Amino acid sequence: MTYQEVLENARKNLAPRCRVCRECDGRACRGEVPGAGGKGTGAAFIRNVEKLREITLNLDVLYDNRGQDSRASFWGREFAAPVFAAPIGGMAHNYTPAMDEAAWTKAVVDGCADAGVLAFTGDGVNPELLELPLRWMKERGGLGVPTIKPWGMETVLEKVEKAKAADPPAIAMDVDSAGLPFLAAQGGDAGPKSAKALRQMAEAAGRPFIVKGIMTVEGARKALEAGAWGIVVSNHGGRVLDHTPATCEVLPEIAAAMGGKLRLFVDGGVRTGVDAFKMLALGADAVLIGRPLVTAAYGGGAEGVRIYMEKVIAELRDTMKMTGCAVIGDITERKIRR
Numbered sequence: 001m002t003y004q005e006v007l008e009n010a011r012k013n014l015a016p017r018c019r020v021c022r023e024c025d026g027r028a029c030r031g032e033v034p035g036a037g038g039k040g041t042g043a044a045f046i047r048n049v050e051k052l053r054e055i056t057l058n059l060d061v062l063y064d065n066r067g068q069d070s071r072a073s074f075w076g077r078e079f080a081a082p083v084f085a086a087p088i089g090g091m092a093h094n095y096t097p098a099m100d101e102a103a104w105t106k107a108v109v110d111g112c113a114d115a116g117v118l119a120f121t122g123d124g125v126n127p128e129l130l131e132l133p134l135r136w137m138k139e140r141g142g143l144g145v146p147t148i149k150p151w152g153m154e155t156v157l158e159k160v161e162k163a164k165a166a167d168p169p170a171i172a173m174d175v176d177s178a179g180l181p182f183l184a185a186q187g188g189d190a191g192p193k194s195a196k197a198l199r200q201m202a203e204a205a206g207r208p209f210i211v212k213g214i215m216t217v218e219g220a221r222k223a224l225e226a227g228a229w230g231i232v233v234s235n236h237g238g239r240v241l242d243h244t245p246a247t248c249e250v251l252p253e254i255a256a257a258m259g260g261k262l263r264l265f266v267d268g269g270v271r272t273g274v275d276a277f278k279m280l281a282l283g284a285d286a287v288l289i290g291r292p293l294v295t296a297a298y299g300g301g302a303e304g305v306r307i308y309m310e311k312v313i314a315e316l317r318d319t320m321k322m323t324g325c326a327v328i329g330d331i332t333e334r335k336i337r338r
């Protein structure tokens with residue numbers, strides 16, 4: 001299967017909820033939540049893509065070429081590149097019945113594992129959203145990071161115990177889900193979390209705890225104080241608050257303040273290996289990709305996910321070659337212009 005075939009299949013399978021645009025930039029689907037779009041005017045989703053596109057690269061091929069090594073280590077495991085799947089859940093709610101939650105979560109967990117990387121996985125009011133991917137990641141030796149929504153603490157702690165049974169290397173919470181337009185309507189009790197509640201979750205997790213949905217230095221400091229090992233700089237793909245800055249705009253200041261104290265992941269608008277390179281240059285330790293993986297899975301199942309991830313990793317290596325980077329650590333702010 002080629003990537004073009006994956007896209008053609010996806011266009012049929014995702015219609016009318018996602019148009020599989022030439023560029024997945026949030027314009028055609030603005031305001032479509034549920035759906036694939038951004039909340040309100042869709043400005044935050046659109047800005048994630050636009051601001052990342054504005055950053056340019058410093059071409060430099062005058063060096064002694066020893067090849068490009070994109071590998072990166074997290075939690076004592078080695079990955080083909082610091083590029084992971086972002087947690088996405090709710091196929092019935094957001095997309096089409098061409099793929100159910102079981103097929104989607106299996107495709108993304110297996111496809112990422114086959115490409116030498118890993119998937120963060122989602123959660124929802126329906127317990128299947130958390131539990132199905134736990135089953136697949138357990139089959140792959142705990143290869144995945146379950147991401148639990150900020151429910152009331154009793155529910156959170158129950159879900160942490162379920163997640164631990166799959167033996168993942170880390171557990172995350174998408175704290176920004178407090179702003180999801182449909183969660184309350186579905187009967188969920190997700191809301192803002194105090195430092196005390198976060199610390200309780202970090203302790204219950206008993207392994208690296210990642211707070212997803214941080215957009216300010218202050219938020220990053222609070223996550224650190226609450227015992228987080230890492231954060232995901234994220235605005236949930238523009239789905240929780242209209243008119244936030246782009247993630248690539250806030251990442252450098254968060255990296256300057258917190259680099260070395262917290263591991264920094266980022267998502268929002270990453271579509272290619274070139275985009276991943278830009279985020280790494282802005283200070284991220286690793287990059288998460290969301291919507292394009294849904295397209296890949298609807299177009300080709302686990303194979304589609306593997307093909308897409310391998311394409312992104314190849315693009316990242318090519319960008320490293322053309323900017324004079326031999327290893328991921330060579331990707332610094334000097335390699336880009338903004």
Ligand SMILES: Cc1cc2nc3c(=O)[nH]c(=O)nc-3n(C[C@H](O)[C@H](O)[C@H](O)COP(=O)(O)O)c2cc1C
Nearest residue numbers: 086087088089094122123174236237268269290291
């Ligand atoms: C349909 C949909 C469902 C999502 N579900 C979750 C989820 O269950 N948990 C979570 O942490 N983030 C969820 N997200 C947000 C993604 O993890 C990620 O932050 C966002 O998609 C990144 O932006 P991108 O799609 O532009 O790459 C979801 C996003 C979409 C589009």
